[in-house]
Amino acid sequence: MTIQLLQGNHACARGALTAGCRFYAGYPITPSSEIAEIMARELPRVGGKFIQMEDEIASMAAVIGASVGGLKAMTATSGPGFSLMQENIGYAIVAEIPCVVVNVMRVGPSTGIATHPSQADVMQARWGTHGDHPIIALAPGSVLEAFELTVKAFNFAEKYRTPVLVMMDEVVGHMREKVDLPDAGSVEIVNREMPSVPPEWYEPFGNPPSDVPPLAPFGEGYRYHITGMLHDPRGFPTERLDEIQPWIERIFRKIDRHLDEICMWEEDSVEDARVLIIAYGATARSARQAIKIARARYGRKVGLLRLKTLWPFPEEAVERAAEDVQRVIVAEMNLGQMALEVERVVGRKKVVRVGRADGQMVTPEQIVDAIRAPQPQAVSLRVAVPW
Secondary structure, eight states, rough: OOOEEEEHHHHHHHHHHHTTEEEEEOOTTTTTHHHHHHHHHHHGGGEEEEEOOOHHHHHHHHHHHHHTTOOOEEEETTTTHHHHHHHHHHHHHHOOOEEEEEEEEEEOOOOOOOEEEETTHHHHHSSSSSSSSOEEEEESSSSHHHHHHHHHHHHHHHTTSEEEEEEEEEEEEOOOOEEEEEEGGGGGOOOOOOOOGGGOOOOOOOOOSSSOOOOOTTTSSSOOOOOOOOOOOTSBOOHHHHHHHHHHHHHHHHHHHHHHHOOOOEEESTTHHHEEEEEEEEHHHHHHHHHHHHHHHOOOOOOEEEESSSESOOOOHHHHHHTOOEEEEEEESSSSSSHHHHHHHOOGGEEEEEOOOSOOOHHHHHHHHHHHSSSOOOOOOOOOOOO
């Protein structure tokens, strides 16, 4: 282990390098720019490539191309840049191209407040690109997790042949903490499966028992077609229903069959809780302090379910943790995005929303007020005033 004082964005870049990332294409944008700066410096030292592109559309396209060429590839962005990437994220989904996209969330819409934190892109992560598809999105809650979940993101991308999103809010991206980073040799690294059949037998979009076809790099003897259109097992566009439906079912199935590995969360004091707080990212830090205050000062039995995986939504964990509590407080730096998923699972009458979208963190005091308030109203409680 190596003890260091690191910024969240720096830890994210270190995680990418440890996972084997050897290509980065991006465009500087606050508050993610440090990731690009570090990758620009460090990638050439390990034989990798860094390219500053003309915009985020081109950045995402370059990442897809590098991954098809056999490299682990990533980009990082924020706000409007994430919006510009959506079409090519959809292309990576339909073409099953592994890659990692880091979105350091800031206040929007549009340019918003470029230097202030937000968690308002979490629904965009799920539904930002059109069509019916699954997605994996992770949310670090500390500098160490910025490292760990970036490694996880690459492992998931390579294992399941899919783009993976790291949804890191500005607070985590810019905060500095003392961390014990593991030695590179002790970190689990997953690489994509390569084909074991001759080129003439290779089906890049076939239906193997694992639901994840091997991916051959371009230029190594395997010729195949890649398109953004729905395609047959060899990658050529198709309108045959007996090819389209099985493909769509497979790309969902390759994720759904592994929810026990992909869905990650952390529980704190939930065993005796009568009030459950659900939070993620930096807001979970406020929630943890609110629990200490509520238990010590007011004798309230409060617990925390901290989500590390946002998508697929860990609904079984939420349902189980919320089963015996009187109310569920969803705290987030928006006015109720993940709260919608919690309400879907546990019911609207049980859920209290504590959110703000003004570029400031949800404070422990706001959460404590929600804990101490009378029974929640049928719809929600929104607290969005500065403290």
